[in-house]
Amino acid sequence: MEKALKIFFCLLAVTLSFGVNAQSDVEMADTMRSEGKIYVVVSIILIVLAGLIAYLFIMDRKVKKLEDQLTDKKH
Amino acid sequence: MKTWLKLTAIALLFYVHIAGLLFDVPRLNILNETIRALYFHVPMWFGMVLLFLISFIYSIRYLGKPSPETDRKVVAYANVGLVLGILGILTGMLWANYTWGSPWHGDPKQNGAAIALLVYLAYFVLRGSLDNEEQRARLSAVYNIFAFAAMIPLIFIIPRMTSSMHPGSGGNPGFNMYDLDSSMRLIFYPAVIGWFLIGLWIASIRIRIKTIEEKILELEDGKSA
Numbered sequence: 001m002e003k004a005l006k007i008f009f010c011l012l013a014v015t016l017s018f019g020v021n022a023q024s025d026v027e028m029a030d031t032m033r034s035e036g037k038i039y040v041v042v043s044i045i046l047i048v049l050a051g052l053i054a055y056l057f058i059m060d061r062k063v064k065k066l067e068d069q070l071t072d073k074k075h
Numbered sequence: 076m077k078t079w080l081k082l083t084a085i086a087l088l089f090y091v092h093i094a095g096l097l098f099d100v101p102r103l104n105i106l107n108e109t110i111r112a113l114y115f116h117v118p119m120w121f122g123m124v125l126l127f128l129i130s131f132i133y134s135i136r137y138l139g140k141p142s143p144e145t146d147r148k149v150v151a152y153a154n155v156g157l158v159l160g161i162l163g164i165l166t167g168m169l170w171a172n173y174t175w176g177s178p179w180h181g182d183p184k185q186n187g188a189a190i191a192l193l194v195y196l197a198y199f200v201l202r203g204s205l206d207n208e209e210q211r212a213r214l215s216a217v218y219n220i221f222a223f224a225a226m227i228p229l230i231f232i233i234p235r236m237t238s239s240m241h242p243g244s245g246g247n248p249g250f251n252m253y254d255l256d257s258s259m260r261l262i263f264y265p266a267v268i269g270w271f272l273i274g275l276w277i278a279s280i281r282i283r284i285k286t287i288e289e290k291i292l293e294l295e296d297g298k299s300a
Contacts, residue, residue, distance in 0.1 A: 026102035026103060026104055026107065027107055028102055028107055028108050029108045038096065038097065041096065042092070042093060042096050042097065045092050045096070046089065046092055046093070049088060049089065049092055053085055053088075056273075056276065056277070056280075057081075059280060060276075060280055063280055063283045063284055063287070066284075066287050067283065067287060070287060070290050070291070070294075073294065074294070
């Protein structure tokens with residue numbers, strides 16, 4: 001487990017280090033990034049993702065409840 | 076589905092959504108910042124193909140050893156696969172609008188994907204049109220095998236044989252064009268695995284709901300008899 005975590009963080013560090021790419025004249029959303037507004041977008045997307053996943057968990061639990069009710073009825 | 080698999084899927088997706096928006100990507104003309112759509116658009120298709128593959132395997136298994144349980148699995152995986160495919164084609168249209176100039180370009184990759192989705196849509200039409208359960212399961216399992224055999228050339232082979240603007244088709248290299256340092260793969264593959272696992276999760280819920288439905292029907296039949 002510890003080894004797996006180590007590998008994960010090494011990979012993460014390697015990916016981050018690619019960030020030192022040379023600037024070129026291709027237009028990218030650099031201003032948005034430097035202003036930090038990109039974090040707003042990331043946060044909003046994560047809220048939506050978290051909400052949908054929570055919803056999926058709730059549905060999963062509802063189905064489990066139905067299954068339990070059904071087994072109770074059979075006996 | 077095992078809880079640790081669900082948690083893995085969630086962890087992967089959170090990582091993908093953060094890294095996919097924040098990490099550096101190659102600077103390319105025309106694509107610009109939209110290159111990041113690769114992390115969200117392509118995993119839909121990979122997920123769809125994997126789910127259709129599972130559905131295909133269960134179809135073969137059904138024909139070898141028919142059981143209502145296997146039939147339920149065939150439907151559920153095909154259903155979730157179709158949903159991912161529809162999301163894939165919608166995201167592709169939006170992306171094409173800004174990089175190719177119009178949402179529907181009549182590109183062989185787009186046309187092939189649309190036909191493949193229609194072929195799978197017909198699978199559900201076929202199921203809906205048959206009343207007898209056994210007949211429905213058997214005929215639709217045969218059709219499902221045909222649908223998978225049609226989807227592979229439509230999406231992967233024909234676009235490569237003609238000229239297509241879609242990366243990975245018509246002599247265009249797949250990813251090699253973007254990820255010279257393959258840094259994008261570190262986000263792309265987790266995205267594929269994450270969405271595929273979510274697809275499996277939703278399919279498992281659908282299978283369980285179907286099972287409950289059929290058990291209730293059985294109970295009711297037992298009472299009336």
